[in-house]
Amino acid sequence: MTAGAAPTAPLLVVRDLVKHYHATGLFRESTRPIRAVDGVSFEVGRGETLALVGESGCGKSSVGRTILRLQEPTSGTAVFDGIELFPLDRKELRRLRRRMQIIFQDPYSSLNPRMTIGAAVAEGLEIHRLAPRKDIPARVNALLEEVGLDSSYARRYPHEFSGGQRQRIGIARALAVQPAFIVCDEPVSALDVSVQAQVLNLLSDLQRERGLSYLFIAHDLAVVRQIARRVAVMYLGRIVEEGPTEALLSRPRHPYTVALLSAVPEPDPARQRSRIVLGGDLPSPSNPPSGCPFHPRCFHPRRNERCSVEVPRLRPVGSTTAACHYAEDTPLPEQPKIP
């Protein structure tokens, strides 16, 4: 497949992505759609990592799955290396999936328990006919070694491996087809800290060596800081703030980013700052608040009626872009004001 866009253009451009789910079935309570993703736009550069951060139900996983067409989008566009993704038919899509892969939080549930590790890693090579049959075992061994596994593991089965090893297997599978872009959907969330660090280092190394682009979906800002130079924060299906990671963490402009940052538990007793404990729960994405989706839980001193009426647009403030009417005056985490 030939690249359809100039090498300096972003690898992936997503515009106004919308994904609504419709509850159906016996226990259906309403016909109101669940607005999982509600107009999201972003770009991922070549060899770059964009982190998509947010809490459960903010729509971050739906974004990743919709781009890969594992779920069909409701509307919007996604252009990968000059190719429009959403109009593609099955055959074209299969060809493109060679270049776009995904790794999941729990690789165990995506590995066939009756298939050896070698067969699982070889699958992609066979489907896309990327190597002559006789070369496949050698390719599999090389892939296993590249992700830090012993090549003799190829003959073993998924249940014989620990969580960290399974995640490495998942990564080897994704790499087999030599993709340019990988959606990493909470790849280290289920791992113990010592193993989490191993996998984060591996992902960084692979990115450098292979020039990969990642869409890194996570809920942990400290993990994101380790792996991504740009970050987008999602709340109720929308990006509420986006920017360079260091700028966003040192001077967050959206009150939700401020709260999220202040809630990160920090392993340093000297750094225990006063936390902003948000009131209430995440509203239902089937019935989001009017105006700013964050306004019912917002602690911004300038919050007023405008916030419940007018949806704030993402606009540049300082070094990031933020969707808050009063982003210029958002209080810092060190001086929290609890409502």
Next chain:
Amino acid sequence: MTRVLEVGNLRVSFPGENGRRYCPVDGVSFTLDRGETMALVGESGCGKSLTSLALVRLIPPPGRVDPKSVIHLGDTDVMALQGEGLRRIRGRRVGMIFQDPMTSLNPVFTAGDQIGEAIRAHFPVSRAEARERSLRLLQEVGIPDAAARLDAYPHQLSGGMRQRVMIAIALAAEPEILVADEPTTALDVTVQAQILEVLDRLRASRGMAVLLITHDLGIVAGRADRVAVMYAGQIVEEAPTPELFARPSHPYTQGLFASVPRIHGPVKRLTPIAGSVPPPADWPAGCRFRPRCPKAFDKCTQAPPPLVVGPQHDMRCWLAEGGQ
């Protein structure tokens, strides 16, 4: 300080292959005072959850608590209790909350029913009185609009609200000790902050002792008075929280700290601990951390290091003995 719990040389064993028994908890000792929060920190399989279950002898057979273990709950010798005697301390004197509130709550009863049941299991009160107390408990754990939530079923509550209901159930019997086993691991960070806030407030207002079991050093830093780090069934390091964080001394503890990504300071490449935690059947002779330890030397293969007790800071490592 009133001592509410003393655990000495606690061992939990399970039958393994060819008639051998292995010990996922192997000689754990610690104490807990009234109003104190102690954290047991470690990765999956280190034995921290089994330790907490063993406190009230809830180890499922064929596992068993070694009869020579010491568990004193105030003046009560837990190892000497049986049947009804054990039932009277479970919940009543030691309350427990777990990681996943959905699996601990019964989906066909309301929150109020389940809190009321816990109250009536321990106190001879009427249904109306139990409902009244349930309402007060829900308010105490910070559930907004508590009167309405009393009649809510678990599926109608968010994860954070369910965990609050679980805390209310645990509090119903007014326990001296609350064991919180990864209470916020399944929750989002902003909700986690709320739940930790509630636990801390209750500890202060009720003078409860809290045993916080977690894998997350970040949670410990702001909440616990003391920390014990577990590895392969044993406490490898224990100290007051500020001391442990200022001077992590065991190579495993140091490895954990170097593995954690930080939100402040320069971004450096993480230095993970090599390998992974071996299962109890594969624990090596000598020091159990040796195969993964960057500082291991000859002595570490020869004999298991003892727990060296310092004035403030205990550690199970031959380095504490001054090397050779």
